Amino acid sequence: MGLMFDEARHFLSRTGFGGTPDEIRQLMRLDRGAAVAQALAIPTHKAQTPPPSWIDRLPPPANERKHWSEMDRKAFREARKEEGQELKVWWYRELLTTRSRLLERMTLLWHNHFTSSLQKVKWPPFLYQQNVLLRLQALGSFRTLLHAVAKNPAMLLYLDTQTSHREHPNENFARELFELFTLGEGHYTEQDIKQAARAFTGWHLDHRTGAFRVERRRHDEGRKEVFGKSGYFDGDDILSLTLEQPQVARYLARKLWREFISDEPDKAEVERLAGLFRQNNYDMASLLNALVLTPHFWAPENRGCLIKSPVELTVGTARLFNLPIEEPLQLVRCGRRLGQDLFDPPNVKGWPGGTRWITTATLLDRTQMLQRAIRGHETGHVRGQGMGDMNQTHGATWLAAEPIDIVQATLLPLGPVQPLAAGEERGQAVRQLVLDPVYQLR
Secondary structure, three states: OOOOHHHHHHHHHHHOOOOOHHHHHHHOOOOHHHHHHHHHOOOOOOOOOOOOOOOOOOOOOHHHHOOOOHHHHHHHHHHHHHHHHHHHHHHHHHHHHOOOHHHHHHHHHHHOOOOOOHHHHOOHHHHHHHHHHHHHOOOOEHHHHHHHHHOOHHHHHHOOHHHOEOOEOOOHHHHHHHHHHHOOOOOOOHHHHHHHHHHOOOEEEEOOOOEEEEOHHHOOOOOEEEOOEEEOOOHHHHHHHHHOOOHHHHHHHHHHHHHHOOOOOOHHHHHHHHHHHHHOOOEHHHHHHHHHOOHHHHOHHHOOOOEOOHHHHHHHHHHHOOOOOOOOHHHHHHHHHHOOOOOOOOOOOOOOOHHHHOOHHHHHHHHHHHHHHHHHHHHOOOOOOOOOOOOOOOOOOHHHHOOHHHHHHHHOOOOOOOOOOOOOOHHHHHHHHHHOHHHHEO
């Protein structure tokens, strides 16, 4: 049996950035299993938007930089700042145009899980390479992703593994590996962190090649004890030992539950999903398939219970209103004002999300952005800060062509706070629905 309209709408909202009535009706031809299979059938794990021209460049050697003047250093910083903006624009373009919406949603999830920032790393090509890695493994093996991201140049620099050596082990990566990436607080000891940090000493980014390597003279080759096991462990051994802990699967199952279902995971279901995840050797696609097929995902009480992130709100609105943004830099600035600056999370914990997306200031900015989007739809142009500048006529014809009940059911996951008045003029009705607080839920 095919999906109902509200079910299909909910599915597109949670696994992508929403859908038009036509996209919703196409999905209604499928049952739940087929809808999930279609979303997971991703033709390529590469971004379709052409990348910036500088993605393969390496940082200038230290012996060259030491001879620079202050003017040279300032010019270098300005150039990197411009490249950082260009990188953010590149990802927004991909978010706006991708056909693999679930892939981009998962790439966003990992971007907020394995955080790194331009502000700390300072070399945009390394952040681009990390983004490519996250997309490539977004629905693949978490085991493979964990090992790869630990050796990624951006991560080596962001969590200071690059500076860790046997005389002074840096504990940053080991701590975040356990606390944020795999286990969560309370499932490791301080001694585990100190011993694991010794295993990662000597992990190094070769700035001449951009490749990961181990500097043996800086590596602590002594015996370590982690999670009750003793041996001459290196970094890869620690990652493998971590993945042996059953808590890893629970931690990730809960994380995906909060992303796709609700803020309150069901303990019994998390245990079941975690068991499947471990049986499938940490295959993310299998976990996501099982998660979305739970009755909890489809339950009416779990619709409209999550708050859209700034990226979901801006990208989803642009796609829903068919507003191709010619200057995505405006979206970058809008995301920053709303509290989500891609490639620059606030700290290693990333964006906390949930109700913390909404403050007095961001609520006003969200409303102003939506008002500009509505004006852009009405005039065929989007002008001013927040949604870019356009010089062509665009817009979503379905907003005028569809019955008003379908328009409402497409725009809102639940009934509006302020119901529409009978016989209300179409443009005013659309404006009221988009500015209704429920529009900001998913």
